[in-house]
Amino acid sequence: MIKQASRPELVLIGRFPPPADGQSLATMRLKELLEERYDVKTVNTMVEANRPWWQKISLYRGAGYRVRDVLRAFPAAPVVWTSISPHNSGHWRDRLTLLPYLKGRTVTAVVHWGMFSNVFSSPLTKGSARKMIKQLSRVVFTAENLSNECAADIDVVKRITIPNGLDGAVIPPAEDVQERIDKGPSRPFRVLFLSNMFIEKGWEDVLEAAAIMRRGSARKSGLAMTMVFAGAWPSATIEYRFTSQVERLQLQDSVIHLGALRDRRQIRDNQLKADVFVLPSWLGEAQPLSILEAMAAGTPCIVSDAGAMPDMIGGDEAGRVVPVKDPAAIAEAITTMMDPEEWGKCALAARERFESHYNNDVIREKWMALLESIDQEKTVIEPRVGGPS
Numbered sequence: 001m002i003k004q005a006s007r008p009e010l011v012l013i014g015r016f017p018p019p020a021d022g023q024s025l026a027t028m029r030l031k032e033l034l035e036e037r038y039d040v041k042t043v044n045t046m047v048e049a050n051r052p053w054w055q056k057i058s059l060y061r062g063a064g065y066r067v068r069d070v071l072r073a074f075p076a077a078p079v080v081w082t083s084i085s086p087h088n089s090g091h092w093r094d095r096l097t098l099l100p101y102l103k104g105r106t107v108t109a110v111v112h113w114g115m116f117s118n119v120f121s122s123p124l125t126k127g128s129a130r131k132m133i134k135q136l137s138r139v140v141f142t143a144e145n146l147s148n149e150c151a152a153d154i155d156v157v158k159r160i161t162i163p164n165g166l167d168g169a170v171i172p173p174a175e176d177v178q179e180r181i182d183k184g185p186s187r188p189f190r191v192l193f194l195s196n197m198f199i200e201k202g203w204e205d206v207l208e209a210a211a212i213m214r215r216g217s218a219r220k221s222g223l224a225m226t227m228v229f230a231g232a233w234p235s236a237t238i239e240y241r242f243t244s245q246v247e248r249l250q251l252q253d254s255v256i257h258l259g260a261l262r263d264r265r266q267i268r269d270n271q272l273k274a275d276v277f278v279l280p281s282w283l284g285e286a287q288p289l290s291i292l293e294a295m296a297a298g299t300p301c302i303v304s305d306a307g308a309m310p311d312m313i314g315g316d317e318a319g320r321v322v323p324v325k326d327p328a329a330i331a332e333a334i335t336t337m338m339d340p341e342e343w344g345k346c347a348l349a350a351r352e353r354f355e356s357h358y359n360n361d362v363i364r365e366k367w368m369a370l371l372e373s374i375d376q377e378k379t380v381i382e383p384r385v386g387g388p389s
Contacts, residue, residue, distance in 0.1 A: 006039065007037060007038055008037075008039065008077075008375075009041060009074050009076070009077040010034060010038035010039070010040050010041070010077055010371075011041045011043065011071060011077045011078070011079045011080070012030070012031055012034065012040050012041070012042050012043070012079075013042075013043045013045060013067055013079060013083065013098070014027040014030075014042075014044075014045060014080075014081065014083045015044070015045055015046040015082070016028055016031075016042065016044045016046055018046075021196065022112070022287075022288055022289050022290075023082070023083070026082070026164040026165075026287075026289060027083075028167075029164065029165045029167055030080070030082065030110070030164075030165070032167070033165060033360065033364050033367060034367065034371075037368060037371075041073075043066050043067050043070050044063075044066075045060075045067075045083045047060060047063070060093055060097045061097055063097060063098070064096075064097035064098050064100075067098055067101045068101045071102075078105075078106040078107075078108070078137075078371065078374060078375070079106065079107045079108070080107075080108045080110065081098070081102070081107055081109045081110065082109075082110040084109045084110070084111060084116075085113075085119075086111070086113040086117075086118050086119055087119075091119050091125045091129060092125070094132070099132060099135065102135065103135065106137045106374055106377075107135065107136050107137055108137055108138040108139075108160075108370070108371075108374065109136050110140045111139060111142070111146065111286065112142070112286055112287075113286050114146055114283070114284035114285050114286040114306070114307030114308055115283075115284040116141075116146065116149075116150060116286075117146075117149040117150050117153075120150065120153040129153070130153060133153065133154050133158070136158065137374060138160050138370065139154055139160070140160045140162050140370070141160070141161050141162075141286075142161070142162070142164055142308060143161065143163070143286065143287060143308030143311050143312065144161050144311065146286060146307070147160075147161050160370055162363060162366045162367060163287055163292075163357065163358050163363060164287050164358075164363075165363040165364075166292050166293060166296060166358070166360070167264060169264035169265055170265075170268045170271070170293050170296065171296045172268055172271075172272050172296065172297050172298075174351070177297060177298040178298075180272060180298060180347075181344060181351075184340045184343065184344060185275045185337070185338060185340055185343045186273075187224065188226045188254075189224065189225045189275050189276075189334075189337075189338050190225075190226050190228060190273060190274050190275045191206070191225060191227050191275065191278055192228045192271065192274035192276070192277050192278070192294075192299070193227070193228070193230070193231075193277075193278050194229075194230045194267065194270065194271070194277070194279075194290045194293075195231045195279060195281070195288070195290055196231045196232050196234065197229070197231045197234060197238055197239075197242065198234055198238075198283075199241075200282055200283045201231075201281045202278075202279065202325075203229060203242065204245060205280045205327045205330055206227065206229075206278050206280065206327075206330060207227070207246065207251060207255070208330075209278075209327040209328070209331040209334065210227050210249070210251055210254065210255070210331075211249040211250075211251065212327060213225065213331045213334065213335065214250075214251070216331070224254075225254060225334075226254055226256065227254055227255045228256045228258065228270065228274065229242075229255065229256065229257045230258040230261050230267075230270060231261075232259075242257070258270070268293070268297065271293050271296070271297035271299055272297045272299070274297070274299050275299070275300075275337065276300050276301070276302060276319070276334060276343075277290070277291070277294035277299045277300070277301045277302070277319075278303075278334070279291060279301070279302075279303050279304070280302070280303065280322060280324070280325075280326075280330055281303075281304055281306065281307075281309070282306055282324040283306070283307070284306050284307040285306065285307040286307060286308050287308055287312060288309065291303065292312075292354065292358050294350065295312075295313070295318060295350040295351065295354040296351065298347045298348065298350050299347065300318060300319040300337050300346035300350055301313045301319035301320075301350065302319050302320045302321075302330060302333045302334065302337070303319065303320075303321060303322070304321070304322055304323070304325075305321050305322065305323055305324060306324055309321075313350070313353070314353055316346075317346070317353065318350040319333075319337070319346050319350065320336060320337070
């Protein structure tokens with residue numbers, strides 16, 4: 001009997017579900033991709049946002065100790081770290097709780113934020129951030145423009161662009177997508193906003209856009225519209241604010257809120273039923289998975305001109321890009337998408353762009369090429385096991 005060769009080990013540090021959000025789901029999907037070649041050892045750094053600050057300190061220290069213990073157990077394994085922070089407080093948390101244990105290791109950091117360049121401009125972090133970058137082997141960005149924003153502070157050799165991937169449960173078969181494209185936009189026209197219901201994600205602007213359309217040309221032309229919102233409420237206060245806005249704008253008959261969608265097939269089906277996906281966030285998003293899910297379903301996307309979102313949809317190729325906090329522009333973009341010819345062109349482009357840029361085979365190839373190149377480097381310092389105790 002031939003003994004099968006064991007896979008090389010790799011340590012993956014990051015936030016894993018639950019709770020499920022864009023970053024934790026992307027980290028889980030990366031784990032699944034890497035497991036095709038590596039024996040992946042994980043360290044979960046997830047700390048729930050609603051925890052009191054004193055509990056967070058203890059939990060972050062605990063995450064650091066778990067990193068220390070896993071790295072001691074696997075002293076030769078390369079490290080992929082997906083929870084590196086762009087915020088001042090988060091940067092110092094990383095520096096104090098995780099970075100000490102990563103010294104001497106081959107570390108690839110993955111940036112899941114669109115504003116990572118902020119750590120190099122803030123007087124509170126810029127010096128420390130540059131030292132941190134020296135400790136890293138590579139820094140992976142999800143979009144080229146986000147990588148370029150850090151060009152002055154991260155050498156081009158260290159900057160790599162690899163987008164996030166999607167799990168198969170949210171990717172509709174090509175024949176289902178083609179069938180819905182052949183049918184054309186539905187009536188009433190169905191607009192989908194799918195995200196956690198933070199105000200910064202822009203749901204208020206979507207409601208205002210619906211009110212503008214109700215008063216304007218869309219109503220006069222007889223084109224009815226349904227606005228579907230899906231996502232978890234950050235608080236009861238935000239839920240009340242949403243309900244109050246719907247009532248104030250008199251949109252009760254056209255707005256639906258589905259709550260948080262946990263089932264991945266539900267997400268797929270809602271993206272497939274939508275005529276347009278809207279995410280006018282002003283958070284400087286790196287790569288929202290909901291946009292990838294929409295493009296996989298052949299759904300045109302309307303996104304704000306912030307972060308990597310315009311590049312994700314190829315500008316007006318797979319939808320429309322609108323200014324931040326501009327409900328009138330959102331209304332105009334939705335109205336444009338109601339034209340069957342324009343909608344069909346953008347719907348086809350959305351699925352084609354997903355296949356060419358965000359297909360899991362493409363992403364897997366990029367990750368394997370990166371890790372193979374790191375494996376072949378012979379100039380890495382021998383690991384100093386464990387860091388401080």
